[in-house]
Amino acid sequence: MTVRITLVGAGPGAADLLTLRAVRAIEAAEVVLIDALVSDEVRSLIPPGARIIEVGKRGHKPSAGQDFINRTLVRYAQQGFNVVRLKGGDPSIFGRAAEERAALEAMGIEVAVVPGITSASAAAAQFRISLTERGTARRVLFATGHRAEGPETDWESAADPATTVCLYMAAHDFAAIAAALIAAGRRADTPAIAVCDVERPAARMLAATLATLAARLAADAFEGPVVILVGDVCRRAVSSPCAPHFREGERRVSLPGLL
Amino acid sequence: MTVRITLVGAGPGAADLLTLRAVRAIEAAEVVLIDALVSDEVRSLIPPGARIIEVGKRGHKPSAGQDFINRTLVRYAQQGFNVVRLKGGDPSIFGRAAEERAALEAMGIEVAVVPGITSASAAAAQFRISLTERGTARRVLFATGHRAEGPETDWESAADPATTVCLYMAAHDFAAIAAALIAAGRRADTPAIAVCDVERPAARMLAATLATLAARLAADAFEGPVVILVGDVCRRAVSSPCAPHFREGERRVSLPGLL
Structure with a gap:
């Protein structure tokens, strides 16, 4: 079996700005390593049984080092879990995707990237x-x-x-x-x-x-x-954005039946 | 009633790289003005009853002028139809969103933009x-x-x-x-x-x-x-991309139950 990890772009925050591919990856995840910038709305799509590991780097607070992140990703992937690395925005734009990819590929682990709205x-x-x-x-x-x-x-x-x-x-x-x-x-x-x-x-x-x-x-x-x-x-720029009419009165994406 | 048009980023082509918001807008559309670059996979999400108007500009072939596009958008919006303007990629990046927005807003029509994967x-x-x-x-x-x-x-x-x-x-x-x-x-x-x-x-x-x-x-x-x-x-760059494992063997998004 090929050991794989999926690096998923979580977009800016609204769950309905996730791509369908990102939603599917999140819904299939057994282990999720997640950054501090990922919104609660996106987090709510993670299956209740999944293990969530916070690895956010924020300001001057203590945070998980890149070595810890890489080791953790490798360990869970090698144990056969479906591992998702969830990052705000687009992993290819200031998301350090290349560093994690290099570390994981060096361990024989394939990395798939799902682009996100930056x-x-x-x-x-x-x-x-x-x-x-x-x-x-x-x-x-x-x-x-x-x-x-x-x-x-x-x-x-x-x-x-x-x-x-x-x-x-x-x-x-x-x-x-x-x-x-x-x-x-x-x-x-x-x-x-x-x-x-x-x-x-x-x-x-x-x-x-x-x-x-x-x-x-x-x-x-x-x-x-x-x-x-x-x-x-x-x-x-107009400071009072108009909400797209098809989501009036609706802020959250409902999980059941989403896909 | 506020008359509105939704300008939707169709992303690069794979339907599962549409955002959920884009899928919802497309599924609710009654009239769709569509560019030549939008893929068949994305087109397949347009409801069967919707009127599709091709306004693609491609190479040296004859194509719809911007004036025709603007007039058509305005006419259908004023008639009360749910109008979607579907463009490849992200409308804000070389998608001429500003021009269509200016023309429509001059006619009193609100424009909502759904960003896409560029x-x-x-x-x-x-x-x-x-x-x-x-x-x-x-x-x-x-x-x-x-x-x-x-x-x-x-x-x-x-x-x-x-x-x-x-x-x-x-x-x-x-x-x-x-x-x-x-x-x-x-x-x-x-x-x-x-x-x-x-x-x-x-x-x-x-x-x-x-x-x-x-x-x-x-x-x-x-x-x-x-x-x-x-x-x-x-x-x-690696020329044989790995498909994300969660969509192996699956190329098309199935419409029923998508949302």
């Missing part, structure tokens, strides 16, 4: 903008403000006014990032929005400019996962 | 790479090779070796784009892959380098939608 895309849809727009933005750059993801970034490549910049894990350092973007030539009055808890009941959006968003963020305590979008497309 | 993300998962990778790629740039999306692009911003570049609609002009990337400083031997029909039964991947991929593409006729990924992360 938070910038969900934030755009919820707050009524497009990441690209003919005549306004012909490129989209996803970058991280998290230093662990790589050496200090130069921001020259984000100076192009026709590029929408999506910043992950950047709320903490946004003042420095905004200053670097402006120094690289991006207009200080470029529209910028910060969205926290996108597609969750507590979703909120702050609209400002590249020059002013950091102060707004500091004044208006944003808790939870934040994505920041910078670019002229953000000018159209 | 093809670069699906291609990465299927061919076993990550778009970001600690120490290798700390940024992801989505760009188009399609001139209608904007003026000629300068490629300086894609020269950073730690940026994975995802090119949409770029197969036709890839020789010129690759030359521009190399002129901007990107290494000629940077790994590059082209994926056509990602997550469809005919999915294929060509692996080469930035310097050689255009010739490979020309020699090996790629039909259908193509996404090109450029960056060191592509070095790990």
